[in-house]
Amino acid sequence: xxxDVLSVDAxxxxxxxxxxxxxxxxxxxxxxxxxxxxxxxxxAALATRLEAGEAxxxxxxxxxxxxxxxxxxxxxxxxxxxxRRELLDRxxxxxxxxxxxxxxxxxxxxxxxxHDEVAAGGLSLTLLGLGANGHVGFNEPGSTADSxxxxxxxxxxxxxxxxxxxxxxxxxEAGITLGIDRLLASDEIWLLVTGARKAEVLERALRxxxxxxxxxxxxxxxxxxxxxxxxxxxxxxxxTP
Ligand code: GLP
Numbered sequence: 001x002x003x004d005v006l007s008v009d010a011x012x013x014x015x016x017x018x019x020x021x022x023x024x025x026x027x028x029x030x031x032x033x034x035x036x037x038x039x040x041x042x043x044a045a046l047a048t049r050l051e052a053g054e055a056x057x058x059x060x061x062x063x064x065x066x067x068x069x070x071x072x073x074x075x076x077x078x079x080x081x082x083x084r085r086e087l088l089d090r091x092x093x094x095x096x097x098x099x100x101x102x103x104x105x106x107x108x109x110x111x112x113x114x115h116d117e118v119a120a121g122g123l124s125l126t127l128l129g130l131g132a133n134g135h136v137g138f139n140e141p142g143s144t145a146d147s148x149x150x151x152x153x154x155x156x157x158x159x160x161x162x163x164x165x166x167x168x169x170x171x172x173e174a175g176i177t178l179g180i181d182r183l184l185a186s187d188e189i190w191l192l193v194t195g196a197r198k199a200e201v202l203e204r205a206l207r208x209x210x211x212x213x214x215x216x217x218x219x220x221x222x223x224x225x226x227x228x229x230x231x232x233x234x235x236x237x238x239x240t241p
Contacts, residue, residue: 001206001225001226001227002225002226002227003206003229003234003237004227004228004229005229005230005231005234005238006228006229006230006231007230008194008230008231008232011194011228011229011230012042012044012045013045014228015042015045015190015192015228016042016043016045016046016048016049017049019042019046019055020046020049020050020054020055021055022125023055023056023057023060024054024055026124027055027056027058027059027060028059028061028096029059029060029061029124030060030061030063030121030122030123030124030125031061031062031063031123031124031125031126031127032062032063032064032065032119032123032125032126032127032178032183032186033063033064033065033083033127034065034066034079034127034128034129034192035064035065035082035083036129036166037165038129038130038192038193038194039086039127039129039192040086042127042192043086043087044086046087047086047090047091050091051090051091051092056093057091057094057095057096058093058094058095058096059096060095060096061096061097061099062083062088062095062097062098062099063099063115063118063119063123063178064079064080064083064098064099065126065127065128066079066101066137066138066175066177066178067079067100067101067103067111067175067176068103068162068168068174068175069103069151069172069173069174069175069176070172070173070174071162071168071169071170071172072169073104075168075169075170076166076167076168077162077163077166077167077169079101080100080101082166099118101115101176102114102115103176108151108174109151112151112176113149115149115176115178116148116149116178116179119149119178119182119185122185122187123182123185123186123187124186124187124188125186125188125189125190126183126188126189127189127190127192128183128189128190128192128216128219129191129192129193130191130193130198130201130202130205130216131158131201131216132157132197132198132201133155133157133158133201134201134204134213134214134215134216134217135158135215135216136183136191136215136216136219137177137183138152138154138158138175138176138177139179139180139183139215140152140155140158140215141155141212141213141214142215143179143180143212143215143218144180144212144218145180145184145218145221146179146180146181147179147181147215148181148182149176149177149178149179149181149182150176150177150179151174151175152174152176152177153174154172154174154175158175159171159172180215183219184221184222186222187224188224188226189219189222189225189226190226190227190228191205191219191225191226191227191228192228192229193227193228193229193230193233193234194229194230194232194233195230195232195233196232196233196235198229198233199232199233199234199236200236201214201216202227202229202233202236202237203236203237204217205217205219205220206220206227207237
């Protein structure tokens with residue numbers, strides 16, 4: 001595992017810059033992208049750089065990490081809508097493909113199965129955020145290293161976050177997420193973590209026992225895990241004992 005700790009001010013620009021460098025060296029990247037407050041400033045910085053011609057998504061494939069079940073297609077909290085607004089609609093040319101979770105056309109179980117097939121085609125780089133309860137994607141506590149892509153009964157805190165933090169019009173019923181098995185099968189993982197409210201859970205994910213209480217801890221078993229944190233989030237993992 002590689003741990004990069006960056007200043008709060010430099011964090012988003014650095015992650016965006018590293019993504020640009022990856023796209024330049026590997027234009028046909030198959031990227032798995034999360035939504036949420038953590039990656040939003042990265043996407044803003046990345047969109048600016050792509051618009052400036054530093055790199056292009058033209059040959060890249062984008063696979064959405066997770067999605068709510070039970071929100072309208074135009075709900076502001078929808079993950080597909082957020083990724084379009086924050087990144088994909090802001091850049092030209094568009095990616096070669098953008099795979100959303102097909103919750104509007106298919107029953108949830110089938111939408112999860114179709115999304116799993118997309119991920120089974122391979123992911124070169126997976127970006128992840130870290131939930132306050134240690135989840136990655138919607139792999140809630142109780143998930144294991146071999147948890148598959150599936151419909152997840154979310155913890156109440158995760159469901160309420162859709163309304164309280166992301167402005168959803170109603171509390172979603174469930175989530176669909178790429179499974180930890182698929183995340184671990186990605187060639188490379190970047191775990192993005194910012195803010196003091198994530199300091200304790202990041203410490204548990206990186207220094208605590210590897211297990212289902214903190215699903216993000218399973219990422220440590222990946223040979224190419226890079227944790228990119230700001231100083232506030234990394235406060236408890238960088239202190240000297
Ligand atoms: C959400 C999403 C995750 C996200 C995480 C952290 O519920 N399902 O994919 O990474 O929680 O969100 P945030 O970055 O807003 O703190």
